[in-house]
Amino acid sequence: MENEIYMLRLYIAGQTPRSVAALANLKKICDTYLEQKYEIEVIDLLENPKLAQTDQIIAIPTLVRKLPEPVKKIIGDLSNVERVLIGLEIKIVE
Amino acid sequence: MKKLLETELAGLEEELKARIKEAAETIEAIKNNEIDAFVINTQSGEKVFTLQLIENIYNIILDSLSLPAITFTEDGKIIYANKLFYDLIKIESNRTINSMSIYEIISSSSYKAMESFLLNSSGVEIQEMEFTVNNETAVIYNITAKVIKSDGVTPFNIIIINSPKEIKFDTPHHQQFTSSELIATVVCDNNGTILRLNKSAITLSGRPVINIDFDTAFNLCSPEGKKITINEMQNSPEQAAYEVVFTRNDGRIFYLDLTKESLKDVQGNNHGFVLTLIDMTKHIIADSKAQASLKEKTMLLKEVHHRVKNSLQIVSSIINLQSMHLTDPAVIGIFSELNARLNSVSLIHEKLYKSEDVSEIRLDKYIQDLINYIRDSYNLTDDKVTIICNIDPLFFGMDDAVHIGLLVTEAITNSVKYAFPEKKGKIWLTMKMEGNQTMLVIKDNGIGIPDKLNIKDSETLGLQLIKSISDQLNGKIEIKNDNGTELKLIIPSVRK
Numbered sequence: 001m002e003n004e005i006y007m008l009r010l011y012i013a014g015q016t017p018r019s020v021a022a023l024a025n026l027k028k029i030c031d032t033y034l035e036q037k038y039e040i041e042v043i044d045l046l047e048n049p050k051l052a053q054t055d056q057i058i059a060i061p062t063l064v065r066k067l068p069e070p071v072k073k074i075i076g077d078l079s080n081v082e083r084v085l086i087g088l089e090i091k092i093v094e
Numbered sequence: 095m096k097k098l099l100e101t102e103l104a105g106l107e108e109e110l111k112a113r114i115k116e117a118a119e120t121i122e123a124i125k126n127n128e129i130d131a132f133v134i135n136t137q138s139g140e141k142v143f144t145l146q147l148i149e150n151i152y153n154i155i156l157d158s159l160s161l162p163a164i165t166f167t168e169d170g171k172i173i174y175a176n177k178l179f180y181d182l183i184k185i186e187s188n189r190t191i192n193s194m195s196i197y198e199i200i201s202s203s204s205y206k207a208m209e210s211f212l213l214n215s216s217g218v219e220i221q222e223m224e225f226t227v228n229n230e231t232a233v234i235y236n237i238t239a240k241v242i243k244s245d246g247v248t249p250f251n252i253i254i255i256n257s258p259k260e261i262k263f264d265t266p267h268h269q270q271f272t273s274s275e276l277i278a279t280v281v282c283d284n285n286g287t288i289l290r291l292n293k294s295a296i297t298l299s300g301r302p303v304i305n306i307d308f309d310t311a312f313n314l315c316s317p318e319g320k321k322i323t324i325n326e327m328q329n330s331p332e333q334a335a336y337e338v339v340f341t342r343n344d345g346r347i348f349y350l351d352l353t354k355e356s357l358k359d360v361q362g363n364n365h366g367f368v369l370t371l372i373d374m375t376k377h378i379i380a381d382s383k384a385q386a387s388l389k390e391k392t393m394l395l396k397e398v399h400h401r402v403k404n405s406l407q408i409v410s411s412i413i414n415l416q417s418m419h420l421t422d423p424a425v426i427g428i429f430s431e432l433n434a435r436l437n438s439v440s441l442i443h444e445k446l447y448k449s450e451d452v453s454e455i456r457l458d459k460y461i462q463d464l465i466n467y468i469r470d471s472y473n474l475t476d477d478k479v480t481i482i483c484n485i486d487p488l489f490f491g492m493d494d495a496v497h498i499g500l501l502v503t504e505a506i507t508n509s510v511k512y513a514f515p516e517k518k519g520k521i522w523l524t525m526k527m528e529g530n531q532t533m534l535v536i537k538d539n540g541i542g543i544p545d546k547l548n549i550k551d552s553e554t555l556g557l558q559l560i561k562s563i564s565d566q567l568n569g570k571i572e573i574k575n576d577n578g579t580e581l582k583l584i585i586p587s588v589r590k
Contacts, residue, residue: 013131016144045133049140052133059120060131060142075119076128 006030006038006088007067013060014046018077022061025078033090063087156252163254170196170208183225200225202290202304223253278373281357282308283366286324298371300342308369314338314352322352327367332356340371349378396447403443410436427511430471431556434507437467438499446492455495457525458485461502465523468503472510478517479510484524488532494567494585498534501563504556505536505581513540513579527587534583542575 010026012019023042030038043051045060055064055073065072065088074087123129131144153174156163162179166172172194183199185191191199200208201224208223278295282288286308291299303311307324314322315338322338333355340348351372357365410433417429441463445455465481468474474481490498502523509521521538564571564583572582 013142013144016130018128018130045131045140045142046144049133049142052140052142057133058116059123059129060133060144061129073116073119075116076123076126079128080126 004037004068006034006065006090007041008038008088009041009043009055009064009066011043011045011052011055011057011060011062011064014044016060019061021079022063022077025081025084026063029078029081029084033085159254161254163252164196165252166196172196172199205304278371280308280312280369280371281366282324282369284328284364286328289366295371298340298342298348298373300344312371313341314350315341317349327354327369330354337374338371347375348373349375392452395452399443399447399452403440403447406436406440406443410440431507434468434471434503435500437471438464438503439496441467442492442496442499445495454489454491457488457490457495457498458483460495460499461485461523461525464499464502465506468506468510472507474510479514479519479521481506481521481523484522484526486526488525488527497563497566498585501534501560501583502536504559504563508556509536509538509540509579513538513542515541519578530587532585532587534585535580537576537578537580539578541578543573543579545575 008026008030010023012022026040030040045052045057052058055062055071059075061075061077063074063078063084065074072087072089074084076083078084120129131142133140133142153165153176156165156174156176159176159178162176162182164172164175164179172191175191180186180191183191196208197205204223204225278298279292280288280295281290288303288306288308288311291303296303299311309323316322317337317339322336327334327336333353336352336354338350338352340350342348351374353370355368355370357367413429413433413436417426420426420429441460442455445460445463446452449455462483462485465483469481472479506521506523509519513519513521519538519540521536523534523536525532525534527533560571560581567583567585569583569585572580574580574582
């Protein structure tokens, strides 16, 4: 479990304020709590709406944790750090 | 089979639970304003709708309205204004007001109304609001606005202006309100409450003093220290100007030129007044510094003249002391001539340090003093030789005055010494402006000069001095016999 990699996928819609905020919040959280152990894939649904089917996305922005399994979703702009950490099951090392 | 069905059902239940959880989370995120786009399944596949697109729908509605309207967010940021609104506030539509604050386009007097409207939960409200037109302008609109609050995903407000009551002000001065950044302008109502002030006025007062009594915001008094209040200005004519001293809260003092102009609408009703305040502090300080430095310079110059005069008097005293030991009358004569010459110069310096103006000398008084000296030193009483002066009050610079003084001394002592063997006679001295030249005539009724005497190659010091002085003054000298001797000197006013 120590060395597992987080594969994260963020769905956004162009440059809407919440999309921009979500990406910034995610980067901050990952840098703080996951160090090098993560990969972020950003999918802009304005460019390719069909990709919404893959993860059954309704609201934007939405973050999907692909790995480690099981797949998890966090809906919103990730401004609530606590909720994101719980949703991603990230244990804070004291 | 049954078992398989059960597992299948359990799986479906799990998935359903997950979907419900996701839906709940989505609703929560919407509530928290964390969502601004949705993916909607349409017949032609998935489509993404952003909230900006939803706002666009409102923009289209606004554009189709036949009334000026504007939308803005809860914190007052303008989202969109239709063309009629741009027309109303007289801003060209290529200069967008989008993203500006609503507070930037309403008058400060309407801030409270706007705030109470923003705090109000929802619904339709009618408020009177005053919009600043053309970025702080001449025309003030009194608007009855219908304000609608949208309860949409991102809450925002719409103002629809349904009855613009326009008050057009007639004061040309009001126009300047916008343009000049250098001139502080304050608009007050009839009670003296500040309705509006430009940036320059805020800078001057040191704080935004909107809705404050003018007298409280600007503590003004006259240069003599008398309080100047709004009341006093109100009772003055429609247009009035004052020189005022403004003591700011931080203790800084400003000298201002204040003008007051009544603010009337086209019907002639008084709505208050416009005050313009021009900061003259720098000029006044510079002026008083220049005055002080000039005063100092004058004082120093007077001191110099005083000392020169004293030095000349010391020389004169030495000569006097020396002549007391002389017996030869010819030598004594030379000594007293020398003293007369010294005196004429020393008198100039005395006049200069005693006068207000150190650059010019009033010639009539100077020459009168010179003549009194000559009278004293040659012991002339009126029954012996009378000197009659007729001099216009002319002003000359110091150098010219010295020259004229020396020349007068020479000419008068000459007459006194040589013209009257009987020691009885008259000397006339006249000096006046004639056209652009000054005419000096010294005439006596004595024995006249020897016909052979030629001023150009005269060997006597007196005549040589007279010649050289007239050259210095660019003057023309004439000496002739006419029932006595007449010396005429013409000095041009404009010289090389």
